[in-house]
Amino acid sequence: MKTMTKERPPSVERLLALAATDARFAGHGTASVTDALRVELSRIRDVWRETGERPDNTTILGNAAELCRARTRPSLSSVINATGVILHTGLGRAVLCDSALRQIRETATGHSNLEIDLDNGERGSRCDHVESRLCDLTGAEAALVVNNDAGAVLLALAATATNREVIVSRGELVEIGGGFRIPEVMAQSGARLVEVGTTNKTRLSDYERAIGPNTAALLTVHPSNFRVVGFTESTELADIVAIAHKHALPVLDDLGSGALVSLQNTAIADEPTVYDRLSAGVDAVMFSGDKLLGGPQAGILIGSKAIIDPMRCHPLARALRCDKLALAALEATLIVYQRGAAWDELPVLRALCRPEQELLASAEGLAEMIGRGGIAAEVRKTEARIGAGSAPGRVLPSFAVAVAHECLGPNEAANLLRHATPPVIARVEDDKLILDVRTLLPGETERVAGIVLEAFIPAKMTRRTRN
């Protein structure tokens, strides 16, 4: 209700008194409410000056309450991943399993034995909770966990090769996303990079020729997010190991995505596992916790005691240490592997191995629900991806629903879905808005249908009334 009037706007004190008994301000302190009221009053004065219109107290309070709510609403929130990219870095990579969530809650709710040895009451190491499990699952002698894989690579190089040389193939000098490049991470570690071979060909002899008195290690890097095709040659890891060990040098392997189980029966059968890399004889493997392993963000280092132990007491190990909630989630995830239940319980592995029949049924159900609401929707065959620099160029057969908005183009319609609650992240393909069902979690199909209908239908009606 708007009235024309010559009075002054209400005072902040008057409005504060009204807000004190207004449930919409519950949980907001006086300072926060006062500020919101001031912002709203100042806006109103401008409108009043220009138009002579003065909103009543109910409107002012309503707007201030909305401002309080908007300011304190978390910006980081859950979204629905309909992109078909299982490990989407922009969408937080691996979805955690239920037992990891329970363990985070358990650990965060009170104090924990994070760094205390309950047997003798003395100071322990936070990595103790996961080390033997990692060794158990990979066959490694020792393990260490830091904040992420980039940190693990930095620490491994700093502890092994500061002021000395590390040999790496030119074909493996990758940018791992977000503008971070392996050569730059190496430079920060104080190790000197010696590049060998060419982009498409690196031979064993290239490595051997580069080894000199100042060489500290050989580094191999999984070319996670690209593939060189055509006239290529890379060397077998076991041969690189043999050359390095002949010269008493360690091989550090940045695997990136650390699969702990064989992916033999999946579309990415040739993606190496952590176990494969260790079996080839490398001295240390570094990998992420939140890629194919399916756990929290973490950088895991495993290998021989001789190479891992010096890393434990390097100052960078402290600077890069893993958060306790990540450790809680990682331990729970590793226990799932120890129980042999990874394919059943880890959302990443479940998404990876969902059968095509199930995907088709899910897409048909989604198209049907959307179609029933009057929005054009059709099932199409599509290709999903692993993402996060795993298995580059490798696709997984999938099914999707293409939805068409009556008057908006696919990019504008995608934008509409990103602004829904919760946001739905779709992808645009062949000028169509595509909802890939492979990355939808249990129960999300129905929610996506509801969100699409809600987001698309009001826009349609507005246009109708306007015409």
Ligand SMILES: *Cc1c(COP(=O)(O)O)cnc(C)c1O
């Ligand atoms: C993903 C990746 C990284 C970076 O891992 P974060 O855990 O994101 O730091 C480093 N190296 C390779 C080969 C990767 O694939």
